[in-house]
Amino acid sequence: MTTTTTMVEVRGLAKQFKSASGAPFFAVKDVDLDIRKGEIYSLLGPNGAGKTTTISMIGGLIAPTRGDAKIGGYSITKQPLEAKRTLGVVPQEIALYPTLTARQNLEFFGRMYGMNGAALKSRVDEVLEFIDLTDKQNERVDKFSGGMKRRVNIAIGLLHKPQLIYMDEPTVGIDPQNRRRILDTVVRMRDEFGMTVLYTSHLMEEVQEISDRVGIMDHGEIMAVGTVGELIQKIGEEDMLIFRVGTQAVSSAQLEKLKTVEGVTSVTYEQVAKTTNGEGNGNGALPADGRVVARAKRGRQALPDLIGLANTDGIEIQSVEVREPDLEAVFLSLTGRALRD
Ligand SMILES: Nc1ncnc2c1ncn2[C@@H]1O[C@H](COP(=O)(O)OP(=O)(O)OP(=O)(O)O)[C@@H](O)[C@H]1O
Ligand SMILES: [Mg+2]
Incomplete structure (x- = not known):
């Protein structure tokens, strides 16, 4: 049962695909997952673990083969509209109109969410401020670095004030300075807005830094869940x-x-x-x-x-x-x- 402290409740969620050779396989295998309101929950796993497939089902972008998920109490299979309204999405691939400015992109996506007029304008102002791109708002996004584009994508995910946002590997391929800003932004979403964040990454350091709890994913399964401290304790590492x-x-x-x-x-x-990295005498005879x-x-x-x-x-x-x-x-x-x- 969904309680008031639960934001996401996933039960038996599975997705079957066909491989290149046509053989069916499960990319996600009957996953259970509970995310609490106001926490940063990270799915950590290597390439192909099933992170994107899992959150794409939670976000209603692809249909599960079986199982269900509830977002804020709404079933993604039975009440998809309500579930989607609760959720902001920051996809793995950056999706922006290159010839539009940052502001125009935000206004376009805002209208898709059914916003308009003064309410849309002031919300765009707010999210631009939040991602610190107010001064660049009138520049075309094809002039932006990958990191700045990613920040616009994050702002789009925030437009309709969702309670939950999912961010799929938002720091991959991003320069260190923008990566730092993005990680700070994730923490501020929780601390300033009380939002719940579902974050995915294959980068251990950043997951360790920002997450309240971590689910470790591999081969379509969640192998273990806990705080970083709990997970380390579980394996009894010294x-x-x-x-x-x-x-x-x-x-x-x-x-x-x-x-x-x-x-x-x-x-x-x-x-x-x-190692003789330039310091040795070249004959490799260092003790x-x-x-x-x-x-x-x-x-x-x-x-x-x-x-x-x-x-x-x-x-x-x-x-x-x-x-x-x-x-x-x-x-x-x-x-x-x-x-x-
Ligand atoms: N539409 C699809 N059709 C067939 N196979 C797919 C499809 N989408 C994903 N897969 C496969 O499902 C598995 C899980 O992929 P998924 O993208 O969910 O992993 P991921 O953890 O997000 O990895 P990455 O770090 O590469 O983003 C992979 O083996 C992938 O090749
Ligand atoms: Mg992925």
């Missing part, structure tokens, strides 16, 4: 503490001693070949750099004791790095594959 020790030798007796520090589960020594790698559940707590023990035992530490587990580690643990291409 911190990695990396001590660079240069060319000095470290004995297994010294490693054994480090292993006695509370919370530490393993300590290993490895050599990393130095390898050594590093001691300790693993612990709460790495930062074990750190002082590890450093103290290393010092008294004659291990000269040149630098320390604490690497906390991230969504990449979660994805690897769930699927056995790396998220990155």
